[in-house]
Amino acid sequence: MREFGYQRAFDVPGAVALLGADPDARYLGGGTNLVDLMKTGVERPAGLIDVRELPLNDIEVTESGGLRIGATVTNSDLAAHPEVRRRYPALAQAVLAGASGQLRNMATVGGNLLQRTRCGYFADVAKPCNKRDPGSGCPAIEGEHHNHAILGASAHCVATHPSDMGVALSAFDAVVSYETADGPGELPIADFYLPVGDTPHLETALPPGALITGVTLPPTPVAAVSRYRKVRERASYAFAIGSLAAALDVRNGLVHDVRLAFGAVASRPWRAWEAEAALCGGPATAEAFAAAADAELAAAEPLPDNAYKVTLIRNLVVSVLTELTESTEPSASTDPSEGATR
Known part of the structure; x- marks a missing residue:
């Protein structure tokens, strides 16, 4: 590990100024991803600016x-907050699915958004990787890629983004706030992560030196009926091989509103705009859910060993939306005119 300096910031302008004075430094939140990458030599900052004491810990x-x-x-605090659980249950579920309790106690919202891929070639400094070393190549395309991207990839990178939280935030149109030396700014999460293209090492649209200060979720009534479903290779905490954040509002058998975002299929959380458009106004049936998933996945370009993800995501969409439909149907024991639900 490279030797590094350490400074602690106590206010946002101070943190931004410290990084401005040392552009080769990095902000340190919980450190659950950054410190691991420093140990392997993937990340080699000259200094760390500890931002955990900043007054940015409210919901x-x-x-x-x-x-x-x-x-x-x-x-941990995000997943346990009563307003998160009531208004955006899929977000709470996504955070709980993301890691063990010990890691959740350390990991922060800002750091979660910025965590980097778990691609084995990226993590091994002895291997080429365009994300880590631009222009060196992407050995995953011809090598081990069973958990790599099927959507939005390029000939330069097929890695996936690992965040569970980011998938739910994408489904609910979150806006990321940040601070720079020139003042505050905002990025809709749809614009926060950059397409892979031929520059996979450029992962977000944050300006240089920007410090994430928070995330705002707009009022989204449909989010109150939402779920996050994660599929992984073992029952204990592991990164997803496919995941889905879904919210659904069904009225008189028709889809009034729907939100869908996929995880572990692209370099960023994948908002399923085509599927949402196909569903809105149509019947809330398993057949319609499957057709909508197919419309979104028509753009998939799987590699030989990850084509299973197309079927996996399709099945997730049908299963979760069917469950959400059933959970919002009027109870047979109540008067439908009262609008009661079970």
Whole structure:
């Protein structure tokens, strides 16, 4: 591990100024990803700027009825917050699915957004990797790629983004706030992660030196009926081989509103815009759910060993949306005119 300096920041302008004075430094939150990468030599910052003491650890209801989540809120506090569980249950479920309790106690919201791929070639400095060493190649395409991307990849990189939380945030149109030396800024999460293209080493649209200060979730009534489903290769905590954040509002058998985002299929959380468009206004049936998934997955370009993900994601969409439909149907023991649900 490269020797590095360490400084602790106590206010946002101070943190930004410290990084501005040392552009080769990195912000340190919980360190659950960055420190691991430093140990393997993938990350070699000259210094760390500890931001855990910044006053960014609150979760607040906004005037419009959404939620404002500070960047240093731990994953444990996020998953346990009553307003998160009530208004955006899929987000709480995604965070709980993401890691063990010990890691959730350390990991922060801002750090979760910036965690890097778990591709084995990226993590091994003895191997070429365009994300780590631009221009060196992507050996995963011809090598081990069973858990790599089927959507939005390129000839330069087929790695996937590992965040569970990011998938749920994408489904609910989160907005990422940040601070730079030039002042504050915002990025819709749909624009936060950059397409792979021929520059896979450029992962986000954050300006140089930017510090994430929080995430805002807009008021999204459909999110109250939502779920996050994660498929992994073992029952204990592991990264997804496919996941889905879904929210559904069914009225009189028709889809009034729906949100879908896929995880572990692309270099970023994948918002399923085609599937959503295919479903809105149509019947809430398993056949319609499958057809919508097929419309989204028509763009998939799987490699020889990860084509199973197409079927996996299709089945997830049908299963989770069917469950959500059943959970919002009027109870047979109540008067439908009262609008009661079970």
